[in-house]
Amino acid sequence: MPSRRTLLRSIAAGAGVAALGVAGTQAFGETVSGGAAAAAPSPRKVDINSGSSGSNVTALQYLLTAYGYKTTADGDYGPLTEKSVAKFQGARGLVKDGWAGPLTMKKMLDSGKVAAKxxxxxxxxxxxxxxxxVKLGYEMAVDGDFGPLTKESVEKYQAKRKLTESGTVDYTTWTYMFSPPRKPGTGFQKGKAVLVAQSGSGLSTWAYDCGPAAFVALQLRMGRTPGKWTDVAHRGDAINYARRTVLGMTNNTRGTGQIRDEVGVVAGFKRLGVDQARTGGFDGALSAVRSGGVSMLGGDLAVCARWNGRSTGSTLHWIALLDYSSKSGKYQVADSSSKHNKLVWVTRGQLASFASSWGASVCIK
Structure with missing residues (x-):
């Protein structure tokens, strides 16, 4: 049975979409030739989940401080940020669940108090x-000074998104900056989708190589050539190179433990110059793939083994999410434990079952 918090989120999310839709239909731009009014772009839905991290969380934390709820801007949506969000919600008659969902973010962004200029x-x-x-690619110091460079960057972004070029960060501009439109199939999905299976790789440390194998599969999907990679037949060299160098694992163990958690994988990607790698949890992993990125997802080997014609006991395991089909609603998975050495397409429900025992992830988008 869904928890009360889950139900509240579902109700709030639905209400948030409706509220944003109404706001969009009532907003009009300048009159165009012929006397017809051109509808301005509708605000986008902004939804920031507790437990997530990254630039959106940092911006949320700065905004909470701006409203008087002092919050450390560390990019980590932890318990202290949840408390600040709950305080903001309580002062505005919202459900105090600490979740910065669509209704909460509309209250926060659709206000003259944050119409920065x-x-x-x-x-x-x-x-x-x-x-x-900065997240969107504009170079500047995050110094709190809304000077000429910041104004020019806002105007450029507004022009790019066909928003009113006012140089003021109004409600619609905020929503576009938090949640920019993305075209499915673009972004980091540039290379071929390849299964980097452990089976037949010749590795003596097979039990510890699901993470490095997924790590290599993501690099290939991103159009990169992993270290020591020649072809899929010699994949063991690339997996071993990843585990013993980039991921910092020792010869026959998890070593530093980096591959056991998402933080170590993010550090590995950063060593390769991929600054877009972030921890994101289950929802973050799937969202990244739907918007054109890739993800690694951690869960229970016993669950995903059934997708691949195997039967095994429960143990922590990494898989790579490489693509999403909007037609079928399924996700393309590269699972290094595959018996048949092929990619599989699985549903969100299957992935949720897999991730229920761990749910760690690394998202790149």
């Missing part, structure tokens, strides 16, 4: 905007 004196609000602009 040139000379804006609330430095926390400006830092929130600058953090998002």
């Amino acid at each position: 040139r000379g804006w004196d609330n430095r926390s609000t400006v830092r929130a905007a600058q953090t998002l602009l």
Whole structure:
């Protein structure tokens, strides 16, 4: 049975979509030739999950501070950030669940208190905007000074998204910066989808190589050539190279433990120059793939073995999520434990069952 918190989130999310839809239909741009009013772009839904991390969380934390709920801007949506969000919600008559969902973010962003512009004196609000602009590729210092460079960057982004080029971070601009539109199938899905199976790889440390195998599979899908990679027949060299160098594992064990958790995998990607790698949990992993990225997802080997014609006991295991089909609603999985050495397409429900025992993930988008 769904928990009360799950039900509240479902109800709030639905209400949030409706509220944003109403706001969009009532907003109109300048009159165009012929006397017809051109509809302005509708605000986008912003939904930031507790337990997530990254630039969106950092910006949220700056905004909470701007509203008077002092929150450390460390990019980690932990218990202290949840408490600040709950305080914000309580002051505005919302459900105090600590989740920065669509209704909460609309209250936070659709306000003159955060309509940052040139000379804006609330430095926390400006830092929130600058953090998002840096995420979007605009170079600047996150210093809280809304000067000429920040104004110019806002205008450029507004022009790119066909928003009103005001240089003011209004509600719609905030939502686009938090949740920019993405085209499915673009982004980091540039290379071939390849199964880097452990079976037949010739590895003596087979039991510890699911993580490095998924790590190599993601690099290939991103259009990169992993260290020591020649072809799929000699995949063992690339897996071993990843585990013993980039991932910092010792010869026959997990060593530093990096491959056991997502933090170590993120560090491995950063060593390769991939700064977009982030921890994201189950929802983050699937969201990244739907928006054109790739993910590693941790869970129970006994569950995913059934997708691949195997039977095995329960143990922690990594798989690679390489693609998403909007037509079937399924995700393409490269599972190094596959008996048949082939990629499989699985449902969200199957992935949820797999991840229920662990749910760690690394998202790249």
